[in-house]
Amino acid sequence: xxxxxxxxxxxxxxxxxxxxxxxxxxxxxxxxxxxxxxxxxxxxxxxxxxxxxxxxxxxxxxxxxxxxxxxxxxxxxxxxxxxxxxxxxxxxxxxxxxxxxxxxxxxxxxxxxxxxxxxxxxxxxxxxxxxxxxxxxxxxxxxxxxxxxxxxxxxxxxxxxxxxxxxxxxxx
Numbered sequence: 001x002x003x004x005x006x007x008x009x010x011x012x013x014x015x016x017x018x019x020x021x022x023x024x025x026x027x028x029x030x031x032x033x034x035x036x037x038x039x040x041x042x043x044x045x046x047x048x049x050x051x052x053x054x055x056x057x058x059x060x061x062x063x064x065x066x067x068x069x070x071x072x073x074x075x076x077x078x079x080x081x082x083x084x085x086x087x088x089x090x091x092x093x094x095x096x097x098x099x100x101x102x103x104x105x106x107x108x109x110x111x112x113x114x115x116x117x118x119x120x121x122x123x124x125x126x127x128x129x130x131x132x133x134x135x136x137x138x139x140x141x142x143x144x145x146x147x148x149x150x151x152x153x154x155x156x157x158x159x160x161x162x163x164x165x166x167x168x169x170x171x172x
């Protein structure tokens with residue numbers, strides 16, 4: 001008998017805006033990044049000032065709330081370092097897999113039945129979303145998709161009723 005698979009695709013909401021410089025510095029230090037680089041990156045993500053200028057208008061300078069500039073070539077690298085502990089924890093998952101690319105994630109699970117795959121996916125989603133929440137991040141529910149896969153001829157045991165779905169928001 002073939003396996004049933006499920007994948008939950010999610011987007012981390014306002015990811016770059018919410019990368020906490022102190023947590024980033026802590027993660028980089030824990031990963032063994034040298035002090036000079038850590039100091040430079042911390043300065044890069046804090047004490048920033050910008051001003052707007054167009055036509056004959058120039059605004060006074062102000063400090064943006066964005067912590068990591070999304071358009072910077074360094075930002076995707078910083079995001080990979082920031083989420084490295086989550087990926088390290090995901091190695092402990094038994095019947096599930098987690099993939100991340102910058103602020104996009106995918107959690108995959110497989111099992112012989114729809115119910116079992118839903119249980120596995122729910123367990124992984126709960127862990128991943130709790131980790132995100134503990135770092136001040138949250139998945140964007142509007143950009144979250146759930147898909148089930150099954151071998152040809154494999155029918156849902158619920159006779160056309162959608163199998164139970166994992167929660168799409170982080171646990172309280």
